[in-house]
Amino acid sequence: MSQHETSGEGGRVGIWLFISTEILLFGGLFLLYSMYRLKNPVEFHNGSLELSRIFGTINTCILITSSLTVALSIHAILRGKKRQTIAYLIGTIGLAFCFLIVKAFEWTEKFHHGLYPNAKVLSSKAHGEILYFGLYYMMTGLHAVHVIVGICVLSVMLSWVIRNKLTSNNPAYLQNAGLYWHLVDLIWIFLFPLFYLIT
Amino acid sequence: MTHADALHHEYVPYFADKGKYPGILGWLLATDHKRIGVLYLVSIFTFFNVAVLLGVLMRVNMIPGHPIMTAQQYNAMFTVHGIIQIFLVVIPAVPTIFGNFFLPILIGGRDMIFPRLNLFTFYLYLLGATLAIVSVFFGGGAVDTGWTFYVPFSLKTTVNVPLAVFAVFILGMSSILTGINIVTTVHQLRAPGMGFFKMPLSVWGFYATAWVQILATPIIGITMLLVVVERLFGIGVFDPTKGGDPLLYQHLFWIYSHPAVYIMILPAMGVISDIFPVFSRKNIYGYKMIAFSSIAIASVGSLVWGHHMYVSGQSDTAGIIFSLITFLVAVPSAIKVFNWLATMYKGSIQIEPPFLYALSFIFLFSIGGLTGLMLGALSPDVQLHNTYFVVGHFHYVVFGGMGFGLFAAFHYWLPKMTGRMYSKKLAIIAWAILFVGFNIFYFPMLILGWQGMPRRFYNYLPQYTDLQQLTTMGSFIMVAGLVFMMAVLVWSVFKGAKAPSNPWGGKTLEWTLPSPPETEDFEETPIITRGPYDFNVKEQSA
Numbered sequence: 001m002s003q004h005e006t007s008g009e010g011g012r013v014g015i016w017l018f019i020s021t022e023i024l025l026f027g028g029l030f031l032l033y034s035m036y037r038l039k040n041p042v043e044f045h046n047g048s049l050e051l052s053r054i055f056g057t058i059n060t061c062i063l064i065t066s067s068l069t070v071a072l073s074i075h076a077i078l079r080g081k082k083r084q085t086i087a088y089l090i091g092t093i094g095l096a097f098c099f100l101i102v103k104a105f106e107w108t109e110k111f112h113h114g115l116y117p118n119a120k121v122l123s124s125k126a127h128g129e130i131l132y133f134g135l136y137y138m139m140t141g142l143h144a145v146h147v148i149v150g151i152c153v154l155s156v157m158l159s160w161v162i163r164n165k166l167t168s169n170n171p172a173y174l175q176n177a178g179l180y181w182h183l184v185d186l187i188w189i190f191l192f193p194l195f196y197l198i199t
Numbered sequence: 200m201t202h203a204d205a206l207h208h209e210y211v212p213y214f215a216d217k218g219k220y221p222g223i224l225g226w227l228l229a230t231d232h233k234r235i236g237v238l239y240l241v242s243i244f245t246f247f248n249v250a251v252l253l254g255v256l257m258r259v260n261m262i263p264g265h266p267i268m269t270a271q272q273y274n275a276m277f278t279v280h281g282i283i284q285i286f287l288v289v290i291p292a293v294p295t296i297f298g299n300f301f302l303p304i305l306i307g308g309r310d311m312i313f314p315r316l317n318l319f320t321f322y323l324y325l326l327g328a329t330l331a332i333v334s335v336f337f338g339g340g341a342v343d344t345g346w347t348f349y350v351p352f353s354l355k356t357t358v359n360v361p362l363a364v365f366a367v368f369i370l371g372m373s374s375i376l377t378g379i380n381i382v383t384t385v386h387q388l389r390a391p392g393m394g395f396f397k398m399p400l401s402v403w404g405f406y407a408t409a410w411v412q413i414l415a416t417p418i419i420g421i422t423m424l425l426v427v428v429e430r431l432f433g434i435g436v437f438d439p440t441k442g443g444d445p446l447l448y449q450h451l452f453w454i455y456s457h458p459a460v461y462i463m464i465l466p467a468m469g470v471i472s473d474i475f476p477v478f479s480r481k482n483i484y485g486y487k488m489i490a491f492s493s494i495a496i497a498s499v500g501s502l503v504w505g506h507h508m509y510v511s512g513q514s515d516t517a518g519i520i521f522s523l524i525t526f527l528v529a530v531p532s533a534i535k536v537f538n539w540l541a542t543m544y545k546g547s548i549q550i551e552p553p554f555l556y557a558l559s560f561i562f563l564f565s566i567g568g569l570t571g572l573m574l575g576a577l578s579p580d581v582q583l584h585n586t587y588f589v590v591g592h593f594h595y596v597v598f599g600g601m602g603f604g605l606f607a608a609f610h611y612w613l614p615k616m617t618g619r620m621y622s623k624k625l626a627i628i629a630w631a632i633l634f635v636g637f638n639i640f641y642f643p644m645l646i647l648g649w650q651g652m653p654r655r656f657y658n659y660l661p662q663y664t665d666l667q668q669l670t671t672m673g674s675f676i677m678v679a680g681l682v683f684m685m686a687v688l689v690w691s692v693f694k695g696a697k698a699p700s701n702p703w704g705g706k707t708l709e710w711t712l713p714s715p716p717e718t719e720d721f722e723e724t725p726i727i728t729r730g731p732y733d734f735n736v737k738e739q740s741a
Contacts, residue, residue, distance in 0.1 A: 009387060010312045010313070010383055010387045010388075013382075013383045013386060013387065014312070014313060014316075014379050014380075014383045017378075017379045017382060017383065017413055018375075018379055020413065020414070021375050021379075021413055021414075021416070021417045022417070024414060024417035024418060025417040025418075025420055025421050026421070027417070027418070027421075028417070028418050028420075028421035028422060028425075028451055028454075029421060031451070032425075032436055032447060032451075035444070035447055036436075036442075036444075039444075040442070117432045117433045117434045117435065118432070118433045123441075126442075127435075127441060127442025128442060130435045130441045130442055131435055131436060131441070131442050131443065133434075134434030134435040134436050134441070134443075135434075135436060137432075137434060138425065138428060138434055138436065142424070
């Protein structure tokens with residue numbers, strides 16, 4: 001009941017705290033990554049050669065663009081432009097789906113090459129490479145889960161905008177959802193060089 | 200504002216309020232912080248009693264000649280006992296029960312800032328609890344790894360590790376969201392005039408704890424997730440046969456689980472800091488030092504996790520550094536203890552049940568803290584690691600510290616929550632039995648450990664028989680005290696005499712409200728002009 005009185009201020013503090021917990025959640029994985037990379041530099045190098053930089057680059061572009069569209073949707077709702085907001089939100093959600101589709105292609109390709117946990121091909125490789133792919137699936141997988149959650153959150157925002165539950169009077173919800181989406185984007189910005197670029 | 204001013208309209212206690220939903224739904228869908236506090240109270244005490252029962256069964260098993268369980272059952276017993284007590288009772292108890300019920304009142308706010316999120320955390324808690332219970336009965340049976348889930352054993356054992364570990368993940372989410380709610384509430388909802396240094400010290404305790412909940416819990420979250428994924432898909436990050444390093448698991452586990460000790464103890468210390476001035480009728484000694492020491496414990500305590508791993512194969516350099524920082528944490532803890540003692544000096548001491556619990560908190564926590572220093576020193580730890588000494592030590596800290604702090608909070612605040620007063624005389628008798636039983640129970644454990652009795656064994660060599668018998672006897676006395684204490688409190692809820700609005704003569708805001716408070720705590724937002732422990736200012740009592 002008092003949720004309605006909650007000023008945007010409280011929500012913003014809350015979402016920033018939440019974002020910091022998400023960063024720490026991935027922080028545990030980054031910690032593992034750095035330790036194992038330190039111990040197995042050659043194997044990590046070999047592992048990253050197996051990844052497709054083209055898929056990675058496409059997905060990076062997709063996510064950065066989606067961050068732009070979500071920012072534009074916030075810009076639009078602040079000016080009370082409902083149709084623009086809806087268009088940009090649909091664009092963001094669409095890009096998020098594109099990201100997942102590319103990701104699915106990428107994973108499938110790896111599976112065909114026998115590069116998945118407990119597969120014969122991967123198991124015959126050096127320990128460092130097993131770890132590299134273990135972390136690759138874990139980190140990109142967890143990130144994909146966040147993309148899916150982001151799609152759900154943005155879809156709720158979209159339906160609220162359509163039903164006029166979310167207007168320029170209470171843009172805080174969309175702003176916070178946008179912050180979350182930027183976080184999802186940002187995590188990928190770190191994952192991309194760690195797995196695809198550093199060799 | 201006095202009690203009488205608040206009676207302009209008809210007075211309806213929060214639990215009798217006819218809200219949006221009727222009957223039981225009014226509780227299950229409650230967003231009122233007080234009702235959510237009560238929901239947590241009931242659930243947490245249910246789990247507490249289950250875990251106590253498991254503990255007693257383990258002691259019964261130690262009576263010579265009458266083993267009542269197999270080694271495997273014993274393993275499951277201490278694991279489930281640990282999981283329940285740590286994750287379902289000790290970590291959430293004070294912040295969720297008393298933080299929810301009293302934090303908004305103590306700062307003159309209207310509720311927690313995110314009331315629906317607050318209710319959601321309760322259901323996450325219940326979900327986590329349910330999963331933990333289900334894991335005991337299905338899919339391979341109860342976890343036998345100990346509450347630490349150490350790899351590689353937790354990857355190999357056939358019992359239902361994934362579900363139990365996932366339950367811990369869910370409970371972690373609940374804890375994180377509670378922390379976010381508390382920090383945001385303290386920042387956003389303080390009443391006019393309620394500066395940070397006018398807040399009661401219990402609020403400082405909740406606040407510092409909430410930061411640890413936010414910053415440390417994600418690490419256990421990811422660690423538990425990794426164990427689940429490792430079990431289900433075998434990604435190899437913790438599996439030594441695939442190059443994974445079990446030591447890294449221990450690092451990640453303790454990066455959370457050591458600060459978790461401060462999640463347990465800090466809010467209890469906060470409540471104790473509220474109790475001492477009230478029953479000494481004196482302003483707290485060194486307010487700012489106590490407030491800062493909470494922050495100091497929270498931050499320095501986050502950097503000491505390696506002292507759990509002296510004999511796990513980490514480097515000597517790491518061991519020395521962790522040992523040094525461990526000793527540093529003793530400083531802010533000692534500051535608190537000395538300030539509480541100084542508060543009593545020349546005070547007008549009122550011997551009441553909450554105060555007795557607070558005093559015994561100091562005594563038991565000091566034993567726990569000092570034995571902790573023995574374990575924190577590098578060479579003694581080689582001898583004492585994985586012995587009963589460790590078991591005795593952490594029960595002194597967690598039960599003697601946090602547990603007695605929790606009981607102190609109950610005896611202090613229950614009259615406000617229920618509007619009924621318990622029998623003080625019986626409560627004091629219960630405290631005495633509990634206190635004596637506690638020491639007969641856990642002190643011999645310290646000696647047993649010193650003599651070499653390893654922990655987590657379902658049997659023991661003949662030379663330990665006498666002390667084992669003593670500690671079992673102590674456990675019975677302690678449980679008798681516990682049952683008596685709970686009986687006195689529960690009886691008071693239904694049959695107790697009516698409690699006045701300020702039974703202890705406290706100066707903090709909750710005592711300005713009627714007992715029990717109404718759903719809308721304050722009729723009008725209070726304006727704060729004085730500190731929380733101004734016993735020098737003479738005021739008429741309500």
